[in-house]
Amino acid sequence: MHDSGEVHIPIGPQHPSLKEPESFLITLRGEKITAVNIKIGYNHRGIEKACEERTYIQDMYLIERICGICSHSHSTCFVQAVEEIAGLQVPPRALYIRTLVAELERVHSHLLWLGVAGHEVGFDTLLMYAWRDREVVMNLLASLTGNRVNYAINTIGGVRRDVSANTLEEAASAADILEERTKYYIGIVTTETTLINRLSGVGKLSPQDALRLGAVGPTARASGIARDVRADDPYAAYAELKFKVVTDNSCDVYGRTVVRLKELLESISLIRQVIKNLPDGPIAVKAPRRIPAGEAVSRYEAPRGEDLHYVRANATDKPDRVKFRPPTLANVQAVAHMLQDRYLADLPIVVAAIDPCFSCTDRLLSLDRGGQIEKTVLTWEQLRQSSIEHYQREGIDFSALNKKLADKM
């Protein structure tokens, strides 16, 4: 193996630079990657088979948990297919609420990605900032749906919770904060030379290759492919709302960053439109337990790109077949191509730049005080206060700096 000057390096399935199990067998000549062999499937949990053995309502809970980041994407995609087979007319208010949660989910997902991308290129301040601001949208999702992740807002025939006027006000002020922060990040990404130089020309994917390899979402749009299910095949309330399909012609990781940031602004504008135009009326229609025989294909623009669900019903309360094609499966096939002839050091950011799915966890913290069984749940403020006190005991005090920052804001 060394005679030919080539070295083989296995990366994964468990590796510090990967956020979820996947394996890359890399062939290197010097620092350059000459071949990549990708093995995925470590997260295969047999959900398609499990769905066949459960009722439609039970499947809703299962499908919500395909992914911790785009749970709403999968559940909406699935209910749309079932509603089409059953011929249900979903009330407009429900469609708008679905759209609201969908765009909030996109905002949280893109901000999460921005942080991860910053981390992968050694810009950890960006990670801290982006994830701090992401809390704004996570809190809003919690007040809207009751959950930070796995929102469970959908049901067959509509949504499970209505939104109050108060929550809409909360959403409107959150949109203002998020817009300001997004503009700040766009400023950084378009002017910070270290970031521009690190990301430009990395993970190249030409428009032809993006089409040939079937890339979707921001990965394809950053290669100039104006493909967005929300515009091409409108669902929920998108046909009545105005937004731009953001594209970029850089065809690299830099382009993918710019596309996601500009999409944040579009999402914020969509959120405002939903708040302004939310129709009155019921939020769900009654759905039958047994879904009549039939089949339907449903598409959804998830934060990572086109999600496709196929459902076949057989007039029972359980589906005959459910098929999912999440966006990462479409995008991962372009990764091997992007890595070809690139440096090994680019691998983490190139893989991260398609934004592969990984789970995010709840923020509740449980403290076990001195071996006592009793546990305490800390609020965000208490957690923050306890960490400030911890560092003060260590002799590190940021209070003067914090005050300065607070005065500036």
Add this chain to the structure above:
Amino acid sequence: MSAEENIKQALENTFDYLKGAVIIKRERRMALEVPAGNFAEILKFAVLELNFSFLSAITGLDNGDGFEVIYHLNKDGGVILNLKIRIPRSGAHIETVTPLFASADAYERELMDLLGIEVKGLAEGRRYPLPDEWPLGDYPLRKDWKGNLSANNEVKNA
């Protein structure tokens, strides 16, 4: 005439045997079941002449008597064409579509692993999505597979 009707007419004019087979289910949703023997020429026509340039997914399913394979093709404008073929259960096989869609690789490997449909012409590669030590002959998405691994210890990629 709508985009969907144009597509229907183009298909029916080119292939006589498709008269009445092209179904417009609703706006942007079309379905077409074709004989397995004619699949290749119809797919080629749909891709090259009708600009169905994107393969969103391939769904395989077990209907008890045999397998159905549905190719979800889409094009700019949002129209999806669900192109379906039926294949018999014994010696189930299809031809790869990777010469037209490089992206089909993972979708076809899924058919092999989960339903046991042989895909002829697919390049050598690592299996997807089941683990390497999964036994030969256990195909989870077949309706007669109930979750018990067979005693078969023979491994596909040993």
